[in-house]
Amino acid sequence: MSATESYTETFVELIRRASTELPADVLEALQEGRAGEEGGGLACIALDTVLTNVDMAREDSAPICQDTGTPVAWIHYPVGVSTRRLKEDFGAAVREATSRRYLRPNAVNTLTGANTGTGAGRGIPFLHFEEWDEPRIEVRMILKGGGSENVGAQYKLPDGRLGAGRDLEGVRRAVLDAVFQAQGKGCAPGVLGICIGGDRVSAFEETKRQLLRPLKDTNPAPELAELEERLLAEGNELGIGPMGFGGKTTLLAVKIGVLDRLPACYFVTVSYMCWADRKAAVSIDEGGEVQWLS
Amino acid sequence: MAELKLPASEKTIRDLSVGDFVELSGRMITGRDEAHKWLIEEQRDEVVPYLKDSVIYHCGPVVGENEDGSYDFVAAGPTTSIREEPYQADVICRYGLRGVIGKGGMGAKTLDGLARCGAVYLHAVGGAAQVLARAIPRVEKVFMLEEFGVPEALWVIQVERFPVMVTMDSHGGSLHDEVEERSQAKLKELLGQGA
Structure with missing residues (x-):
């Protein structure tokens, strides 16, 4: 991790994964749910639609749900890493992910009703920082729909x-x-x-x-x-x-x-x-090597 | 599954019952929180042709803009409908809507409006933004984009075999009321509170 390195592109990819690729444990739970429903009623139709939708989103790298929610992330970082910079990079990633349509412009000025248009706003994204003894940065995020x-x-x-x-x-x-x-x-x-x-x-x-x-x-x-x-x-x-x-x-x-x-x-x-339980995680080591976590 | 063409007649709509699965084809319009307030606070004649005998879709899409200035829906599932409960029945009756698409169902005032003015509540699968976006091949026009932003604007769209379930009909039937009653009875049993 050099002093000039930006994490923005890694965070954009993290957000893309969260928005478009439903995690394996959630997919498995949905499939089990489908297997447990009987007949061809509305519950079956709903879960079949959900499962088809999950496949389509992954194939097209497009949002599983149009409400791409609030990005909420927990960031662990080693001694000496600037949380201010991580925050700037994550904010930049949200704006970039919004312009690439992985996210919907989802931040609205509560008083005027005007959409910021960038996906970012006051309190959005919501980040939690915690220093730890490990030499790497770990980011775990969810997209939490409205x-x-x-x-x-x-x-x-x-x-x-x-x-x-x-x-x-x-x-x-x-x-x-x-x-x-x-x-x-x-x-x-x-x-x-x-x-x-x-x-x-x-x-x-x-x-x-x-x-x-x-x-x-x-x-x-x-x-x-x-x-x-x-x-x-x-x-x-x-x-x-x-x-x-x-x-x-x-x-x-x-x-x-x-x-x-x-x-x-x-x-x-x-x-x-919601069933679109969108979560993604990444680890970035001292050398800047990126590892995607499940 | 039946295909239902939009615009639709009152008779076609009154023939639908709770539990029916239908696929919509034709023209409809999106509208959610800002739109419903806007449609009620003043008469919006410019939108009437898109509402009359058609349906309003509670949806805040992700939208892509093409180089020629046209738009595509990138992701377009339903949003929770109950927030429009104060407005919905009046919007249906004033503008001659034949249906509402959303998720989660609506309340007694809307159910009454459906019966009175001949309309249905159609439930799309929440979160199924890709399945539903693929059933929206064309965006025709948009109202209030600048003022309301992408999710809240009123988008006039063409749909092809757009899948929905009738969960509230024009005869007082509501699947949501049925499920709530049954689950309440079960809850009381689990809490030992008697029926």
């Missing part, structure tokens, strides 16, 4: 309506309510990123970080692994199905993280990721 973002939810326990107290049973009840409330509007089947605890800022960030996990991994905390499995099964029992058409495949995965909390607060925070 439809699914709108069905995210934050509960504070206890919640009398749901009979949800400050324990894992209370968490379960809040999450099931969130899945019910979302119906098909977040483009089911979805992936849930959940945070127990934290505050209203840190919790939502943690829910997004949970979305980076491989869909089939196992939570290292046994009680959370069990809850993830139970919520996946019960979420699917609700029968909302692909696109909310009714069916067995409502969720593809549930991922739970935990943050410590204030004595007064007990938040259960849920981010809903």
Whole structure:
């Protein structure tokens, strides 16, 4: 990594991959969902369309979904790397990816309604930086669409309506309510990123970080692994199905993280990721060598 | 699967029921949040020919501009429809729409508008931006591009065998209401709250 090297082109490729190539674990989960649906009903048609669409996007290097979402990235970097420069390069990559139509111009001035036209804006992209001991830079990103973002939810326990107290049973009840409330509007089947605890800022960030996990991994905390499995099964029992058409495949995965909390607060925070669960990752070593990660 | 030509007559539309899978061919127009507000705040006569007996598609596309100044849809799936609930029934009835394409379904006010004015809600598969863009061979015209930006502009498009499911019909039927009721019953069971 020389002082003059720009990471922009690598980040453009990272964004292209995220927008146009659905990760293997997500594709596999969608195929399993399709195999589990019966007859030729709307749920089957929806999942067949989804699978065809995923192939087309990859072949044409075109966005899987026209809502290319908010680019959210977690960047680990070694001592001495300028985060200001990484931020500049990532912003430049978003603008370039937008001009190449890997991204839609997706940043709107909230007060005037005017689209910035570049894909970048205040707070967009959203980047998290963390220094680490390794000599390489690692960037993990997601593209988080607006439809699914709108069905995210934050509960504070206890919640009398749901009979949800400050324990894992209370968490379960809040999450099931969130899945019910979302119906098909977040483009089911979805992936849930959940945070127990934290505050209203840190919790939502943690829910997004949970979305980076491989869909089939196992939570290292046994009680959370069990809850993830139970919520996946019960979420699917609700029968909302692909696109909310009714069916067995409502969720593809549930991922739970935990943050410590204030004595007064007990938040259960849920981010809903649509079936177009777009994520990509890259590692850049000291010599500038690029390795694409899954 | 039936092919449905646009513009469509009221009778053709009233013959459709929840659960039907149809493919649309002909001319339609996109419009989402800004467009619905704009269409309701004033009478927009210039757009009437593109709305009357046709359908409005809740879509904010990714658009490519060609050297000759024409446009292509690069990615064009539906956006969540429920945000237009305050406006939709009035837009349907005032402009003579025969249908709305979107995702996620709409509410009671729209369902009532569909019955009253003879229109249907057509659900496209959310996120299927490539499948749907391929069914849009031509962009004819665009309204309010400068003012609203690419996603929010009203794009007049030609579609060929554009696949959609009828999830709300003109007889009060709504698949979304059915699925919500069933899932609510199941939720109560899972939470031990009784029916």
